[in-house]
Amino acid sequence: MTRPDADVLIAGGGLAAQRCCETLRRQGFGGRIVVLCEEPTAPYDRPPLSKAVLSDERERRTPTLKPAEWYAEHGVELLLGVAARELDPARRLLTLRERRGTGAAGRLRYRELVIATGSRPRRLPGLELGGVAHELRTHADALALRAALRERDGRLAVLGAGLVGMEVAAAARGLGREVTLIEAAATPLARALPPALGYWIARLHREHGVEVRLASSVERVSLRGSTARLELSDGSTVDADTVLVAAGTAPATEWLATSGLGPGAIPTDAAGRTAHPGVYAAGDAARFPDPYLGERVPSQHWEAAVRQGTAVARAIVGLAPAEPVPPMFWSDQHGHRIQLVGHAPPDCEIELDGNPTAGSGQFAAWITRAGRPIGALLVDRPDALQHARQWIAAAHAGHTAQPTTANHRNTPAGPGPSDTRRAA
């Protein structure tokens, strides 16, 4: 090959890209690393966008993952405001696009390419953005949403009871706004949690004054001045001067259409390799194998981006991926920390440790399927997470781990018919 412009070219400048760079340098990779950042900023952290950025008015800085000097110090070249436009995997050429343009803006030849372009919020037809309706993906989105929440005093309508929608609903209540959370499924987080656990989250929001409308979709929207009137599937209406569309995300992989990869999240092996030699994928744009489920699943969670970005870097330098651990996500809502480790499919059995209906809302739900440990939902029970991981991993490894915690003080009793109370 003629000399490449980048030994590792990373399309996308988010968390997966950042962790890939860090791991490459940590493992001694000395080649040229170029990162295409569609946004005009170095890689930054998204979880604060639906939490502290909304609730803390004074904070205007982008929550960048590393200080600006890090990139020069580690020889990582950021191209800001530059996106991937087209891929020719046979010739290892990536065509670029300036963020505000649509035409080609140069090409880069790479030795290895990492697809880390993330995902975009799903849009609902009939709702124009700007003015009343918002989405929340970027820091700019978060600042605009924060301004709307602080400057207006009418109702916030949140479309979609996923993690982002629920965190914004909680933040808005903290700012004193009236909030209606509208979810098309029967319970929040319907794809991640069985109804009994999803319903607990709906109740948590109701206890904090959020109007939760489940099994409801928006049939029609009309704008009257600066107020949106949403007509729901049951015929009722919700008037709101701020609307957040938080109805999920779709992988940002349309640019790969001519390359033979996609549509949707790009399938990979456990090391992040795609079907094309020299092309990897990580983060929201990827579909890694989940050894616990036995199939590839896309994940839009923070932990997945970190682990996958790291795995790709390890593959590039010739290391095997790290040992898999059960996947996990966390969410902070109304002052409670919610963590799901492993999986909670619709046909699971649940054993409760603690009382979800008590005022403190603190509990652990131990999740099994056909008797095998597969997951745990923890609410304000961070003490139980390490144990939950081991419980699930050991079962996966083929042993039946007795969840004994007798050696540790202040640890939860494991699940079992006679022992569902937390140790004192």
Next chain:
Amino acid sequence: MTCLPIIDESACLAHGDCEALAPDVFRVDDVATVIGIGTAEQLIAIAQACPACAISVVDEATGEQVYP
């Protein structure tokens, strides 16, 4: 009781909350490393704040685990 935090490196994903809360005890580069000690109360609170729950706390004198 003086306590020492222990990092589970396979669970640590370098969120950085521990360093933000106690920069004299934790330093986060690629993973968190322990550079100091603290009281049980302080360290347990930080362990509970870690989103990955990668921190255990032991009694510095006896090595006995006090959290989780």
